[in-house]
Amino acid sequence: VQLVESGGGSVQTGGSLRLSCAASGYTYSRYTMGWFRQAPGKEREGVAGFYSNNSSTVYAASVQGRFTISRDYAKNALYLQMSNLKPEDTAMYYCATSGGVFAPISRPSSFTYWGQGTQVTVSS
16 A cells, blocks of 8 residues: 655645645555644644545544545545645644554554655744
8 A cells, every 4th residue: 555645835824735645555445544744743643534434524623624635536545625724734744544444533553554744834
């Protein structure tokens, strides 16, 4: 399984970015795919999750209403649309998948496969 993120960059407060995660070598039908972030000196935290069983989504309270996670099965991709960005959103963002089981985004250790990350920087 390979996950490759793209779309990070630098924006000002209130700006938008769309992150993409290209997945390959993935054959699981039962899984959670999620976006996580880690700022310097902080623990990795779950931002948004997508569940394959019913295409349901979950979000961290800090991004609810500003971020949208989506899945494109035809392209085998995962996206994170981020709007109204704030300086506290600055972090390295990672795409991950649980692979064969459902996992809560509150528990990053439950996710098996990870991308290399893409940096998001929001300036005030």
